[in-house]
Amino acid sequence: MKKETEKCIDRHVRITDMAKAEQIDRIMKLLDFKSFNEFFNEFLRVSLSDFYNKMCGGNVELPKDSAEEMKELAHENNEDAAFYGLLVRLLKEIVLNVTINKSMLSSLFNAKELEYNGYAVPGKKFLQGAFSDTPEYLESYETRGLKNMRR
Secondary structure, eight states: OOEEOSSOEEOOOOOOOHHHHHHHHHHHHHTTOSOHHHHHHHHHHHHHHHHHHHHHTSOOOOOOOHHHHHHHHHHHHHHHHHHHHHHHHHHHHHHHHHHHHHHHHHHHHHHHHHHHTTOOOOHHHHHTTTTOSOOHHHHHHHHHHHHHHHO
């Protein structure tokens, strides 16, 4: 039974599987949907093209109202921009921490090398980071690893 109004169609749904009905109720409560209508329209927006593609075999996008599509894209782009901005900030923080750790570990390694070879480690130069260079035998290993990552 269809009853058309200005911009929508009124349809009634009968859910015969009680487990599915209970699952819908849990989702509606969890995601704070105010009505079944609100839930069902969101469900259709998220799932309809996947359902169509599975049933019809193929990868077909159903046509969307262009204003609705632009609104969705704008919302998704804002969420994506925020997500990727945070991701980039966290990755930069990780790189900074790794660089600091590498410098400190190299300093300790180079100071220990001086001690093992019978030299005194000048405390002031150690504190100034004068021994923070990557040990020679690791430089080529690091360079090869960076080249492999870029491929």
